[in-house]
Amino acid sequence: MIIQKQYKFYAAHRNEQLKDKCRNLHGHRYGLVCHFEVERTGALSTLFGDFDAKIEPYLKEHYDHGMLINRTDPLYETLQDHERRTGERFRFKVFDAPTTVENLAFTLFSEITEMGFRLAQLEVRETDSSVITYTREDWIADNRDASRLTGGKKSAVTE
Template identity: 75%
Template sequence: MIIQKEYKFYAAHRNEELDDKCSNLHGHRYGLRCFFEVKRSGALSTLFGDFDAKIDPYLKDQYDHGMLIHTGDSLYATLQDHMQRTGERFKLKVLDGPTSVENLAHKMFTEITEMGFRLQQLEVRETDTSVVTYTRDDWDEHNRDMAAEQAAATS
């Protein structure tokens, strides 16, 4: 059985690898649509509130009104230096790769799965007309590729 839940958060980002408007710092109202695989036992499977109790606070703490940033972005080092010098703190959600919606979908799929939920699919909406659909098969493939890359790097 599939239970579907939707969430929203606001975040800034830029994709420093692009040579267009997206290389500039800007923000989005991101939308998430989660498709959870659940097992029914008795009259119900999982309460909607069980998802909200973990995911809502996590999004507020880690993502909402923060900045998505890639460790390889030169702005990351600048912001780290600024925070160290001034004591000012920014909410930075650090990604291992560019802050594309595709990379964000992988990161969020991983994080929600680590909360103990089984996702079948995750849709990440960057704008009203731009959505990435990321499936369990995509996640499994990505993780296999990453494991193979790590194995090759250590041999």
């Protein structure tokens, strides 16, 4: 059986490897649609609140109103220097790969799976008209070959 739940968060990012508008720092209201595989063991398989109790606080703490940033982006070093000089703190979600929506989907799929849930697929909406569907098969392939996340370099996504 599949249970579907939706979540959202706001975050900034940029893709420093591109030569277009996405190289600029900008933000999105990301929408997630999680498709959970559950086993029915009686009249009730899973409470919707079981998903919300873990996923909503995690998104608020690690993603919402934060910045997705590639560890190798020169801007990251600049922002860390600013933090050291001023004492100001930013919420970073650090990637060891470009902060593409595909890599975001991989990271979220991994984190939600680590929470003990089994995802069949995850839809990530970057804009009103741009959505990717990331499947369990995609996740397995990315785990087998992490160079897919970086376009050829061996790497992984971290916190």
